[in-house]
Amino acid sequence: MALTEVQVSSSAVVADETAPTRTRAWLRKLHIGVPAGLLLLIFFACFVLPLVAPIPKPTGGDILNSLQPAFTPGHILGTDDNGNDILARILVGGRTSLFVALTVNLLGLVIGGGLGALAAQAGGIVDSIIMRLFDVLIAIPSLALIVAVSLSLGPGVRNTILTLSFFSVPAFARISRAETLRLREQPFMVAARLSGTSTWRIVVRHLAPNIGPQLMTFAMLGLGIVMVIEGALSFLGLGIRPPAPSWGNMIFQGQLSLSGTPMLVVWPSIALFLTVVGFNQLGEAVRLRWSGR
Amino acid sequence: MSDVATTSPAPRVFSAVLGSPALRLIVKRLLTAIPILLGVSILMFVLLNLIPGSAALQLLGPEATPEQIARLEHDMGLDRPPVERYLEWLWNALQGDLGRSLVSRQPVTDVLPTRLAVTGELVALAFLISLTVAIPLALLAARRPNRFLDRVSMVVSTAGLSVANYVLALLLVLLFAVKLGWFPAIGYTPVSKGLGDNLYSLALPAFAMAFPLLCFYTRFLRGDLVDQMQGEDYVMTARAKGLGPWQVLLRHAFRNSSFGLITIVGLNISGLIGATVIIESIFSLPGIGQYLLQGILTRDYIVVQAIVIIFAIITVLANLMADVLYAVLDPRIRYGTN
Numbered sequence: 001m002a003l004t005e006v007q008v009s010s011s012a013v014v015a016d017e018t019a020p021t022r023t024r025a026w027l028r029k030l031h032i033g034v035p036a037g038l039l040l041l042i043f044f045a046c047f048v049l050p051l052v053a054p055i056p057k058p059t060g061g062d063i064l065n066s067l068q069p070a071f072t073p074g075h076i077l078g079t080d081d082n083g084n085d086i087l088a089r090i091l092v093g094g095r096t097s098l099f100v101a102l103t104v105n106l107l108g109l110v111i112g113g114g115l116g117a118l119a120a121q122a123g124g125i126v127d128s129i130i131m132r133l134f135d136v137l138i139a140i141p142s143l144a145l146i147v148a149v150s151l152s153l154g155p156g157v158r159n160t161i162l163t164l165s166f167f168s169v170p171a172f173a174r175i176s177r178a179e180t181l182r183l184r185e186q187p188f189m190v191a192a193r194l195s196g197t198s199t200w201r202i203v204v205r206h207l208a209p210n211i212g213p214q215l216m217t218f219a220m221l222g223l224g225i226v227m228v229i230e231g232a233l234s235f236l237g238l239g240i241r242p243p244a245p246s247w248g249n250m251i252f253q254g255q256l257s258l259s260g261t262p263m264l265v266v267w268p269s270i271a272l273f274l275t276v277v278g279f280n281q282l283g284e285a286v287r288l289r290w291s292g293r
Numbered sequence: 294m295s296d297v298a299t300t301s302p303a304p305r306v307f308s309a310v311l312g313s314p315a316l317r318l319i320v321k322r323l324l325t326a327i328p329i330l331l332g333v334s335i336l337m338f339v340l341l342n343l344i345p346g347s348a349a350l351q352l353l354g355p356e357a358t359p360e361q362i363a364r365l366e367h368d369m370g371l372d373r374p375p376v377e378r379y380l381e382w383l384w385n386a387l388q389g390d391l392g393r394s395l396v397s398r399q400p401v402t403d404v405l406p407t408r409l410a411v412t413g414e415l416v417a418l419a420f421l422i423s424l425t426v427a428i429p430l431a432l433l434a435a436r437r438p439n440r441f442l443d444r445v446s447m448v449v450s451t452a453g454l455s456v457a458n459y460v461l462a463l464l465l466v467l468l469f470a471v472k473l474g475w476f477p478a479i480g481y482t483p484v485s486k487g488l489g490d491n492l493y494s495l496a497l498p499a500f501a502m503a504f505p506l507l508c509f510y511t512r513f514l515r516g517d518l519v520d521q522m523q524g525e526d527y528v529m530t531a532r533a534k535g536l537g538p539w540q541v542l543l544r545h546a547f548r549n550s551s552f553g554l555i556t557i558v559g560l561n562i563s564g565l566i567g568a569t570v571i572i573e574s575i576f577s578l579p580g581i582g583q584y585l586l587q588g589i590l591t592r593d594y595i596v597v598q599a600i601v602i603i604f605a606i607i608t609v610l611a612n613l614m615a616d617v618l619y620a621v622l623d624p625r626i627r628y629g630t631n
Contacts, residue, residue: 136332139605141567144337144597147589152343228457232571235459236586255463255575259471269460276455284451 032289035281042275046094056085058092059243077267080250081257082243086264090271093245096157098275100246101226104164105219111165112172113215117203119173120180131177134170142167143232150238160239164226175218179211213290220283224276231272247272319617326609333605334386334598338379341594347371348395348592369395382598391599396591401599405581409603411481412569412580418492418499419506419565420558426503427510434511435518436542446511453508458568462501462575469497479577498576502568506561510554517553521546552622559615563608 049055069078077086119130137145146163153159183189192206227247233239234248235255242249247268254264349365350357366372385392391401434443470478482494522528522542531541569582577583581600588596 132328132332135329136336139329139333139563139608140337140601141563141570141585141604141608143567143570144585144589144601144604145340147570147586148337148340148344148597151589152340152345154345224455231457232459235571236574251460251463258463258467262467262471265460265463265467269457269464272457272460273455276457277452280455281451 028289031285032282035278035285038274039278039282042094042271042278043098046091046098050088050091055088055091058084058088058245078263080253080264081261084243086267089245089250090247090268093247093250093268094271094275096240096244096246097227097230097248097272100157100161100164100230100240101223103161104168104226104230105222107161107165108168108172108222109215109219112169113176113211114203115169116173116176116178117180117207117211118199120177120184121199121203121207127177130173134173137166137170138174142229146229146233147236147238150233155238155241157240160230160233163233163239164230167229168222168226171222172215172218176211176215179214180207183207183210217283217287217290220279220286224279224283227272227276227279318620319613322609322613322616326606326613329609330602330605334383334602335379337598337601338375338382338594341589341592341597342375344589344592346592348594351591352396371395382595386598386602392595394588394596395593396596401596404584405599405603408579408581408584411578412566412573412582414491415495415499415502415569415573415578415580416562416565418495419502422499422503423506423510424558427507427514431511431514431518432542432547434515435522435546436538438519443515446515450508450511453504454512456505458501458505459571459575461504462498462572465497465501466575479575481576481578495578498572498578502565502572506565509561510557513557514550514554517550518542518546521549525549552619555622556615556619559611559618562611563604566604566607 077090080086080089115130119127145166149166150159150163153162189202189206192202197206230239230246231248231251234246235252237249237252240246240249242253250268251265251272254261254268258265347362347366347369349362349369349371353361353365363372370378382392389402391405393400394404397404430446434446437443466478469476476497477494478497480494482490484491525546528541528545531545536544566582569580570586571582572578573580573583574586581603585597585600585604587593588600
C-alpha cells in the first residue's frame with residue numbers, strides 16, 4: 001500500500017517536471033513578477049516620489065485654487081474642494097494606508113500566529129480559553145466591532161492599527177492553530193515532544209518554519225482585506241481623520257459631492273483598487289507556488 | 294441482530310435519534326454557542342461603556358449644561374453602576390425583553406422586525422443575484438477550461454474580488470443614478486407600495502453586495518468543477534458509460550461541487566450581514582445595519598446590544614446549518630460517520 005503510494009507520487013512529480021515548457025516557466029514567473037512589480041511601483045510612488053519629485057503639499061492648499069480639473073499645470077490630477085493637490089494626497093494617503101495595512105498584518109501574524117500555535121500545542125484549558133475568546137471576537141460583525149473599538153480608542157494612525165488588529169489577530173490565530181494541529185502528529189513533531197523539547201522551543205524552532213509560509217500567504221491576502229476595511233472605517237468618519245489624507249477618507253469626502261465632482265472619488269478608488277489587486281494576485285501566485293510543491 | 298430484536302421500539306428510536314451524528318453535532322454546537330453569545334454581549338457592553346460621551350450627551354448636544362445631562366442620564370438609568378445595568382439587561386433579554394431605545398424610547402422589539410425585513414430582503418437578493426449568475430457562468434467556464442469564456446470570467450472575477458463594496462456602490466450610484474438616471478440613488482420603497490418599486494429601490498445596493506460574492510462563487514465553483522472533471526474516478530466512469538460532457542458536468546461533477554458551495558454560502562451569511570452596515574448607510578436604507586451604526590454613534594447601548602446579539606445568533610446558526618447540510622448532503626460524510 002505504502003509502496004504504491006510512493007510510486008504514484010513519484011510518477012506525478014516526474015510528470016509535473018516535464019510538463020512546464022519554457023513559456024510556462026516564464027508565465028509562472030510573470031504571475032509573481034507582475035503584481036510584485038505593480039506593488040513596488042506603488043510603494044515607490046508613495047514613499048519615495050514625494051521626497052524627490054516637485055509634488056505639492058497634501059494639506060494647506062489655497063481655497064481659491066479649489067476643484068481644478070485634471071492635467072492643470074502643477075496639478076496632474078487636479079485639486080480637491082480645499083485646493084489641495086489630489087495626486088499629493090493620494091501618494092501621502094497611500095503611505096498611511098499601506099503603513100496601517102502592513103502593521104496590522106504583522107501584528108496579526110506575530111500575535112495571532114503565536115497564540116494559535118501556542119493554543120494548539122498546549123491543548124486543554126489554554127486552548128479552550130484562547131480559542132473561545134477569538135470565537136467571541138469573530139461572532140461580532142467585524143464592522144460593528146471595529147467601529148465600537150475605534151470610537152473608544154479615538155482617531156489616529158496608532159489607534160486605527162490597534163482597532164484593525166482586533167480583526168486580524170483572531171483570523172491568523174485560527175489558521176495557525178489549524179496548521180499546528182495538522183502538523184502535531186508528524187514524526188518530527190512527535191520526536192521533538194518525546195525528546196523533551198520545551199513547548200516554547202517547539203513553537204519557535206519546529207512549528208514556525210513550517211506554518212510560516214501559510215501564514216505569510218494569508219498575510220498577503222490579508223493586506224488587501226485590511227486596506228479595504230481601513231478604508232471603510234475612514235469612510236464612516238472614523239479611523240484616519242481629515243485633513244490628514246488616507247484613501248478611505250478621500251473617498252468619503254469625495255462622496256459628499258459625488259454628482260458634481262465624481263473624480264474626487266474615482267482617483268483614490270483607482271489607487272485602492274490597484275493596490276488590493278496587487279496584494280491579492282501576489283498572494284494567490286505565492287499560494288499556488290507553495291501548494292504546488 | 295439479537296440486540297435489535299430484544300429492545301422495545303421506543304428506546305430504539307430514542308437512541309437512534311440521540312445517536313445520529315447530525316443531531317449530536319447540533320446539540321454540541323448550540324451548547325458552545327451559549328458562552329460565545331454571553332461573551333459577545335459582555336464585550337460589546339464593555340466597549341460601549343469605554344466610548345467617551347453618553348447617550349444623554351449625544352441626545353442633548355454640546356450646548357447642554359452638566360445639570361441637564363446629569364438629569365437625563367439619571368432618567369435613562371445611566372448613573373447606575375455598569376455591572377448592575379448589564380445584569381438587568383441580561384435578565385430581561387433572557388425573558389425576551391430587549392429593552393427600550395435610549396434615544397427614541399421605543400421598545401427595540403417593536404422596531405427590529407421592520408428593520409430586519411429590509412436587511413433580510415437585501416441579503417436574500419444579493420445571494421439570489423450572485424448564485425443565479427455564478428452557477429451558469431462557472432459551468433460554462435468549466436465546460437471548456439482555459440478557453441475564451443473561462444479566461445474572461447476569471448479575469449473579471451479576479452478584478453471583482455479586489456473592489457471594495459463601498460467603492461462599487463459609489464460607482465454604481467455615479468453611473469446608474471447620477472449619469473443615466475435609471476435607478477434612484479438612495480432611499481427605500483416598502484413592499485406595501487408594490488413589489489416592483491420595492492425591488493427597483495433595492496437593485497443597486499443588492500448588486501453592490503452581490504458582485505464580490507458573484508466573483509468569489511464563480512472562481513470557487515469553476516476551480517472545484519475543473520478539479521472534479523480532471524481527477525475523479527467517478528467522472529471517468531460516467532464518461533465510459535457514454536454520458537455526454539454536459540451530463541457528466543451537471544449530473545456528476547456539479548452535484549459534488551455543490552456541497553462545497555453550500556458550505557461557503559453559509560459561511561458568507563455573517564460577512565454579508567456585516568456588509569449591510571456600510572451599504573445601508575450609503576443608500577439610506579432603513580435596515581438593521583444602519584440602525585446598528587446609528588446606535589453606536591449615539592451610544593445607545595440597548596439598541597447595539599440587541600442587534601449584535603441577533604447578528605451573533607444568525608452567524609452561529611448559519612455556520613451550524615452549513616455544517617449540518619454538508620454532513621446530510623454528502624454521502625461520503627453521511628455514511629463515513631455512522
